[in-house]
Amino acid sequence: MIAITNLSYFLGDRALYDGASLHIKPKQKIGLIGLNGTGKSTLLRMINGEFQPDGGSISKAGDCTIGFLNQDLLSYQTEDSILSVAMQAFERQNVLQVQMDKILHDMEHNYTDDLVDKLARVQEEFEALDGYSVQSKAEAILEGLGFSTADLNLPLRQFSGGWRMRVMLAKLLLQKPSLLMLDEPTNHLDLPSIQWVEKYTQNYEGAVIVVSHDRQFLDNTIDTTVEVSGGKLNYYAGNYSYYLEEKALRNDIQRGAYENQQAKIRQTERFIERFKAKATKSRQVQSRVKALDRMDVVDQVIDENAKVHFRFQFTTQPGRHVFQLEDASKAYGDKVILDATNISMERGDKIALIGANGRGKSTVLRIVAGTEPIEGKRRLGHNVSFTFYAQHQLESLNVAHNLIEELKYANPTKTETELRTVLGCFLFTGDDVFKKIKVLSGGEKSRVALAKVLLSQANFLLLDEPTNHLDMQSVNILIQALQQYEGSYIVVSHDRYFVENIANKIWYIEDHQIKEYPGTYEEYEIWVEERGLQSAVSEKVQVSSAPPQKSQPGPANQTKSKPQSNEDAQKLKKARKQIEELEETINNLEIRKAETEGKLAEPGIYNDSVALAEMNRFYTDIKQKLEKNTEDWENLMLEVEELSGK
Template identity: 70%
Template sequence: MLSINNLSFYFGSRPMYYEANLHIKPKDKIGLIGANGTGKSTLLRLISGEYQPDGGNISKSGNCTIGFLNQDLLSYQSDESILSVAMQAFERQNFLQKEIDRILHKMETNYEDTDVDKLARVQDEFDALGGYTMQSEAEAILEGLGFTTADLSQPLRTFSGGWRMRVMLAKLLLQRPSLLMLDEPTNHLDLPSIEWVENYINNYEGAIIVVSHDRYFLDNTVNTIVEVTGSKLIQYSGNYTFYVEEKAMRNEIQKGAYENQQAMIRQTERFIERFKSKATKARQVQSRVKSLARLDVIDDVIDEAAKVNFKFNFGTQPGRFIMNLEDVSKAYGSKRILSGTNAVIERGDKIALIGANGKGKSTVLRIIAGTENLDGERKLGHNVIDSFFAQHQLESLDVNNTLLDELKMAGTAKLETELRSVLGCFLFTGEDVFKRIKVLSGGEKSRVALAKVLISEANFLLLDEPTNHLDMMSVNILIQALQQYEGSYVVVSHDRFFVSEIANKIWYIEDEQIKEYPGTYDEYEIWQAERQANAAPAPVEKKAEAPKVEAKTQVSDFAKKEAQKQIKKLNQKVSDLEDKISKLEENKTDLEHQLGDPAIYNDSAALAKANASYQEVQQNLAQANQDWESAMIELEEVEASIN
């Protein structure tokens, strides 16, 4: 489908790619990985034609179409509704719809036989391309990405960059290109939307290349990993977990081959040095010199598993309680986030605050930080020193400072050698420490800002989406730093691997309350799956005298009664929809008979009315069938939960 042959591309004198090769087949699901700055996004731009290669070529089959979701789309704005923007994907269908409207309008005043033929052809094509269901399809994808039905009619301009990116993703998915390229799609998605995209990709019929630092996302969506390293494209036939295992094996083999070759080179060089002055050995010496010149040198293995050896200390120990939130309420106008909720953070708590966007995670973080107005009481514990990291704080970095100067501004008494050590932990080595902030990429700025937070000697950290724009190596460094950190923290993140590695408690917002699961993310997922399967309410703290078995029986009986009520309602809904579908099909048959009568073509007004009615019936029938399928799926799930 698409072939990259001996690709070379330079930024100035620096080779991003040199004689790189890759072949993409239909239905390939490729995860493109590599450190920041190695050229992952550059490769996507080369494939899309935005950049031109300096050597080699990128060839594609004639029927190959390409869709590219890139970070530049964050700035796209429009006064059109998000539904209208998404439906721009149906370019041909939109053109045909306008053509149908034009012909019908013309036929109202100027009837011609040629128009009738043209109308029939256009309507046939429109129907074949799914024109009558395109709106419902667009609505389904937008709602899958987290928009409410009310949002669909709102102008795109009124949404933030992350939400605008979701609209552009929806538009791209509706286009169904044969090669779909996604650059960090999970940066702007919450957990439910990430899971929806995973399911969509798994069922996508075309090929996909996705750049992502989310290991769980890659494991759940791709069947091939392509690593960008050393200006080459190295392919691994499996998901990310397979890649990690396979690369470790390849590195072990390469390391052995490298060491053997180096031993042979040293032995040969000693022979040459020892006998180069002896005429009797001249032929053998020359032979060995030529063999060394012809030698295909094996590279040593680069250790990419960076280790954090710096100990992040703080001088002041806090008391037992870091913070108490008592009877806290928060609302924005009519939108209520919290209502009389309570929460406690104790020393040693490593809390991950998770959930869908719009539930108020960042608001809760600001409440804890004391930067958000609230009703209720926020009690900060004894000797608590906090430090807050959020994406907008990257803008507070002084762009004219060097990295060393910026860390010195963190207010610590650390020596320059210590600060260099910290920067080394965050992959800034050698002369990198004298780079100015203004020349850094987004990911590099994030690393600097995180380093400042971690050396601030705060004993309580608040981190809002700290892994955004970080590559996998940088995420691994942050995980190690937080695992070694002896203080407490609350982290908002949608990166499931990251959360599973750093949290010992999970917070989530439900029913306008902050609720807590006292365990790791992996344990929380298992509990949540069981909870949803049983349709049971969240566990509450039980009194010592309450028998556990009895409580479980009461919950089960309640859940069954509620499920049976829901089954009754769904059965009625299915029955009503079946009656509606039956009537719509009868109407459709009647209209087809009308349109099949040659006499109607002598009355342009009657023809236009019949055509309009026929289109309306088709749209209503498609929607009714879709509603019936959704109701049946929901009914089957509820019935399965009590069996």
């Protein structure tokens, strides 16, 4: 569908791409990954025709259409309703609708056979293009992205940048281009919307390229990973988790090849140095010199997974109780956020506050910080000192300071060496520490602000969307820092991988109350799913137990009907048999998976690209079958439990 061949692109004298190649196939779901500044967004703009490559070519099939969601769309404003903006995707249907309206208006004043024929032709084309359902499609996608029905007729101008981005995403999804390119689509989405986009992308009929720092989003949506590194496009036939495993394996192989080659080079150089002055060895010396010149040098493996080796300390230990709300209520006019809620946290609690946008998560953080007035009581515990991180607080950085000066301001007791260590943890090395704040990118400012938070010696942190604008390496560093942090914190985030790795409790807002789940995010998700299943089973039981509609009211007719024991017994027997068959299938698949992993670990396989690609496809197919059979097994186990309990 799209072929990128020997692509080159330069920024000044720096090569973003140098001889990079990639083929994008129909229906392929690609995750484009790499460190900030490696040129991911630049590649998307070249594919879209906005930038021209300095060398090589990007060729597209004649019928290929492209839809590109990028951060520039945040600036688009209009007085048109968000439904109208989304429906701009249906260009031909909109033209036909205008024509039909005009013909019908003309027919009211001058009814002729020509107008009737013209209307019939227009209506026939309109119906062939499914024009009568386009509005319902637009409404469904907008509501899937978090808009209420009442929002649909409001002007786009009234919405914030993040919500405007959702409207532009809806428009692109409705256009259904051959290739859908999404640049950081999750930055402005809440959890329910992210999960909705995941499902939509999984079932999207065209090809997709996603640039995202959300690991779980990538794992759930892509089947191919393309890494931008060293000016090349490195292809991996699997999702992000597969990429990590495969990358580690390739690095091990490359590291071994590099060490072997370096040993050979040292040995050859010693020979040359020892015998270069001897005439009898001149031919052998020259032969080895030429061999060194002809040698294809194996690059040294660069470890991109930075480790945090810094202990973030605070001088004052808090009491057992860190924070408490009693009968707290908060409302903005008619919109109620909290209603007589009670919640508390203790020393060592690491809490993730999650949920849909508009529920009041950021408001809760401001309430905890004491900057948002409430009805009820707010109490900070003994010796509790806190600091608050939010995106808008990046503006509080002193743009005249360099990085060392800014961190020194946050903690004057630290030496320059200690501050350099902290900055190194956040990917600022060498002379980077003397950069002025004013020249930093948004992501770099975020890293400086987070470093300041962790240096503040506060024993209680409030973090509002700390992973926004951070690449995966920076998110990994923040995870390590928070795992080492010995204080307490509340974090608002929509990054599920991040939340899973830093939280030991989950807070969520439901029925205007802050509620707590005492476990990790993964455990919380399982609990939510089980609660949903129990609710569905409860409703099912209530429906099946209701008296028949045509029966006359009376005590006898109000008695709950009993389930058919014979039918349930048959279902139970069938389910148990299916479970046995699935267990055997899963066992065989696990054996095949282990065998394939063993073959992939053999260095020889990487000398044959065709065999490697086939082996990777085979391995991916086994993994998908294993996941599907395991999911079916779990569903059947739930069914058996339900039937056994009757």
